[in-house]
Amino acid sequence: MAWPMIRQLLDQASPRGSELHGLFMDPDPPAAMLAQQAARQQPLSTDGLEGMTMEDRALIGLPLDAGGGAGGGGISLADLDWATMENLAKAYFDTFNLIYPIMDRQTFSGGLLASVISNGFDASVDTTLVFLVLALGVVALADAQNMPLGGFKTADDDNDDLTHRPPGVAFFNEARKRLGFSLTDVSLENVQVFALAGSDSLPSSSPVAWKTGADDASLCRLYFESCSRHMDFWRMSISASVACRALVTSNPAELQSPRANLIRRLSLNLELELPLTGLEKLEEVVGLPDFDDILLDAFYPESQDSHFKEHFASQVALRRLTVHFHNTLRNVLGPTPPFPPLASPSSSAELEPIAVTVVDGFFAQLDTWRSMLPQPLRWSDARAAHFQAPMPQPAYYGQGAMYPPQPALLQAADIFTADLTLAPTHYPYATDVRIALLRTRFHYNKYLIYRPFLFKALHHSSSVGTDDARCVAECLKACLKWPLIMSPTCHRKRLVPSLFLWSQNLLGVLIILHLSRQVPILQTIRATFCPATFDIDAGETVNLSIAWLRDLKDVDPTASWCWDVASRLYRLDDG
Incomplete structure (x- = not known):
């Protein structure tokens, strides 16, 4: 969006032109944008379990007559029974932990949870971790039940000071009450806490933002991202990454301990995110996890059925390719902040042979990555929506029945569709989310490596x-019909990593497809070099991207900002 022609377009489309110019000139535009948006965001509720509403209790399956809080809603720690906590933990491990494998299921269920229940909910880091897992388990249940993204509110709709109560906030606040007591610990558990409270995964929205990002902290950032608290997520990602780096550098013996695999998984999960904190420099020291969890596979069939290990390893391999692409492009084309300078046609022409050779080589590597994926994850352009998925399950999961304990049957089908009027299918183990992310990242990388030529066409059309x-x-074809914005995944936004980055990426797609119908050279390229199905696919992509932003705009400040621009470009009403 910092390209001169696009800035000119945004000046015409948005009344916030001066605001946009200020953001583009900031040394760290994404952080500046998030800070600006966070200032306008309504605060989260600060109540713990005592502030739970009847809706909160109904969601997690607690009897409506349990406890004795105000209005019959609030509960005490004594009201939490084993069945409720086990069900919430199962919901977390069958969804979030398969996307971000930062917790060990057997250790949590067989040791940590049982210990906390036996010894009481104290101020320890173990109790903090349990509450964060329970909070994210509630988010997973809300996703399974198609709860509106707005969640519950504690005031009338006409009140300007609404306090938001997203799913799981009562458990999250219980964790936040205890977080300060372990804030300075250098331990695996502390890193997990930060990560669970914030939440993210691969890619970024700008060509220079292929960055990295770490478990108290990790769980914290997961929760913040699930309820669109993007600035809090960003800060928690930094805390998690710094804590993980401190753990690895101050206790190197941990990498030889029984917990080494978990540390490697956590470190790599954070390294897929942003911003850079130095953790990425320890990649050779940390190494790769081997996922040699024979007992885990035996006790939890979903560990094998979900193929989460293959997903994670494939993301790590793709991230390494992405970093290579980015570094090579910077060497060839030079750095780009705040936006590429307008070179003369002659200098642009001199770069042409090198750039074409480089990006064609990049795509060959990208296509090789896809062809070498494990068989269950592989796909072709001819069958882009096809996948061998576990059999879909009912949308509602009661206590003890989040997913079937037996290995799920598999079905081969087209699981992604652009028809958003169809009722979404719920696949176990967040299969559709993980597959959509993997394939969308492939298309996003292809879009990024060919994007320099789009810049050239817009600013140096004569050459x-x-x-x-x-x-x-x-580049134009790589923008089309990302699985992430198709059904059923687009209905599961609470589970999608880096939600704010994807919203920004989709705004970029909307701008590019708009320009492809307005700028003469892009019109010619679209008509001459794109397939006959391009117009139909582009129209569906526009509709899907608009639907994504429309769904989020009332609860997500980044999506609201993107909607403001997109609605003017496409002359949309606010409904």
């Missing part, structure tokens, strides 16, 4: 040759 035009067409 665009046939190879350039072909590369622009590849």
Whole structure:
């Protein structure tokens, strides 16, 4: 959005032109944008279990006559029974922990949870971890029951000071009450806490933002991201990453301990995120996890049925490719802050052979990555929506029945559709979310590596040759019908990592597809180099992207900002 032609377009489309210019000139535009948006966001409720509402209790399956809080809603710690906590933990491990494998299920269920229940909910880091897992378990239940993204509110709708109560906030606040007591610990559990409170995964929204990002902290950031608290997520990601780096550097013996695999999984999970904190420099020291959990596979069939190990390893491999692409492009084309300078046609032409060779080589590597994926994860462009998925399950899961204990049957089908009027299918183990993320990241990387030619076409149209035009067409095709914005995954936004980055990426797609119908050279390329189905696919992509932003705009400040721009470009009403 910092490209000169796009800035000119945004100036015409948005009344916030001066605000946009200020953001683009900031040394760290994403952070500046998030800070601006966070200032306008309504606060989260601060109540713990005593502030639970009847709706909160109904969601987690607690009897409505349990406890004795105000209005019959609040409960005490004594009201939490084993069945409720086990069900919430199962909901977390069958969804979030398969996307971000930062907790060990057997250790948590067989040791940590039982210990906390036996010894009481004290101020220890173990209790903090339990509450964060329970909070994210509630989020997973809300996802399974298609709860509106707005959650519950504690005041009338006409009150300007609404306090938001997203699913799980009561358990999250119980964790926050205890977080300070272990804030300075250098331990695996402390890193987990930060990560669970914030939540993110792979990619970023700008060409220079292929960055990294770490377990108290990790759980904290997961929760913040699930309820669109993006600035809090960002800060928790930094805390988690710094805590993980301190753990690895101050206690290197931990990498030889029985917990080494978990540390490696956690470190790599954080390294897929942003911002850079130095953790990425320890990659060779930390190494890769081997996922050699024979007992885990025996006790929890979903460990095998979900293919989460293959998913995680594939993301790590893709991240390494992405970093290589980014570093090579910077060496060839030079750094780009705050936006690429307008070079003369002659200098642009001199770069052409190198750039075309480089990006074609990049895509060959990207396609090789796809062809070498484990068989259950592999796909082809001819069958982009096809996947061998576990059999779908009912949308509602009662206590002890989040997912079947037996290995799920598999079905081969087209699981992604652009028809949002169809009732979404719920697949076990967040299968559709993980598959959609993996495939969307592939398309996003393809879009990024061909994007320099789009810049050239927009700003140096007179020097665009046939190879350039072909590369622009590849960039345009890479924008189309990302599985993430198709059904059923688009209905499961609470589980989607980096939600604010995807909203920004989709705004970029909407801008590019708009320009492809307005700018003469892009019109020509679109008509000459793109397939006959491009217009139909582009129209569906626009509709899907608009639906994504429309769904989030009332609860997510980043989506609201993106909607403000997109609605003016496409002349949309606010409904």
